[in-house]
Amino acid sequence: MSFKDLQLINPLLKAIEEQGYTNPTEVQQKTIPFVLSKKDVITSAQTGTGKTAAFALPILQLLSDKQDAPRGGKTIKALIISPTRELALQIGNNFKAYGRHTNLRTTVIFGGTSIEPQIDVLTKGVDILVATPGRLIDLQKQEVINLNQVEILVLDEADLMLDMGFIDDVKHIESLCPKKKQVLLFSATMPFKVEQLANSILNFPQRVEVSPTSSVTNNVGQVLYYVPKRNKIELCLHLLRNDIKGSILIFRRTKFGVDKLEQTLIKNGYQVETLHGDKSQTDRQIALKKFKNNEVNILIATDVAARGIDINELDAVINFDLPNIPETYVHRIGRTGRAGNSGMSYSFCGADEKAYVQTIQQLIQIQIPVEEAHPYPLDPKAKAEIHKSKQSGSKHKKGRKSVASKKKKKRWY
Structure with missing residues (x-):
């Protein structure tokens, strides 16, 4: 299968070619058609399977007919939430690379850096916003960000987002977007709490599962x-x-x-x-x-x-x-x-x-080979190491305390 078979538009096909890609990965083949048909999607795929392009390409295509801003300026139409700064930057770079032959504007915001330049860019108007939860909520409270026009919401690395304690932030951000929107959820693993989140914010989602997490490459x-x-x-x-x-x-x-x-x-x-x-x-x-x-x-x-x-x-x-x-x-x-x-x-x-x-x-489903020939073997009978204080036993009889220790004792309350 080629990218052309996925019904992608020429500006995107040109950018894909310039990036040096010829054939879509499995996650792209399965996810892109669902996103283009405006369905909610849950995709379970590991890092390195090409999942960023699986949502970046169809989002760019869906927004391409609205890329020339009305007189009011550009508004945020796609919002991608990412748990870490590095991941947010990487997603932003992908959108910029694939969208280079469109007029769509993408920006990335995250904490840990100066807020003013980010406010400047947002004030000028963007179509696609990639953000970490904390900084997004900060800017929304300052009324720099308005999510009323969001048509597509993406939660990337949802399992990591929940592990990092962002569950309430994610729900809050979702509630700031319009009720009627397309939601795409990507997660490397699908623990119960990710399923719970998906059930609460997605509508009849299509499910895509690629290379189950249990598989280890033969290389x-x-x-x-x-x-x-x-x-x-x-x-x-x-x-x-x-x-x-x-x-x-x-x-x-x-x-x-x-x-x-x-x-x-x-x-x-x-x-x-x-x-x-x-x-x-x-x-x-x-x-x-x-x-x-x-x-x-x-x-x-x-x-x-x-x-x-x-x-x-x-x-x-x-x-x-x-x-x-x-x-x-x-x-x-x-x-x-x-x-x-x-x-x-x-x-x-x-x-x-x-x-x-x-x-x-x-x-x-593999027995990992054990290397025994090394200088620091573990005693097979060894239990988990427990750190004990060097002093073994008290010099006083059990249940008896010295007068001095009774005087020093502080009440915990």
Whole structure:
């Protein structure tokens, strides 16, 4: 199938060709016809399947006959809500690239940067607005944004949006748009709360499911290391010295963990950048740029910060901390082995993460090969590590307290 078969207009076909694409991906083939026929759509597809174009192209086409503004200026006709700044920028770039031969104007707004330039652009009028929830609500309260003319509302990465606590914001934004509108919801996974949200705001939606989240590409080699939690950093350094080369994305569960690992790797002479929610937008963009331009070869990130970011030609992914949601494992390792390239995934499992391995293996229907020949093996009988204070036992008999300790004791209330 070609893009022409999807009944797309010439200005879009020209832009697609200039972008170097010839055939639509599966998610584009299935989603575009539904959007063009003005149906509500729920699409379940992973990052990297081409889903941004699956809504950008038909939206540009649907709005193309209204692209010349009336005397009142342009009004927001399509609103795309995105959970993270990086994703919002990426979506905005897609709209600009595909819409270059139309007169439709797209802008992106997000927090963490100056609000004035964003107000200037909005005041001049835009057709398509890509926004993160917080900044959108701020600007709407300041009466800079009016959503009365919105015809198409897109919720991208809905599962991540809800994980980040944006559920009330999303419902509020939806209520600011007209009752009669087309709603498109895209999500990598479909947990119950996403289904609940979909049921509350979509009308008889068409469903599109592409490459279920459980499938792991054959191009990615997987290996599992059982290692005590306290030795994970040593194992990481050992593998970086001996086995893992090229561009490497390391996942940690927390921002604190990201920073801690970064300090250790820098001390050991590695070129490292990091991505997490506490970093300013500018710092995040600089980190990504350095990694993409091979100025540094290691990027350490939390799942939220790395979601939806396009990083091609990645040689390896290291799961320093295993995710407690099995689908997240699939997303992480799916970042390598793209576009026909091969890649490797290395996972470190502490005693308290063994249950995660079981749920991951159940989901992907594969037994992940275990590498036992490494310097920091985990005792098979080891239970989850519990940190105890060094002082063992009290010098006083059980139930007896010294007079001094009774005097010092403060009431909790």
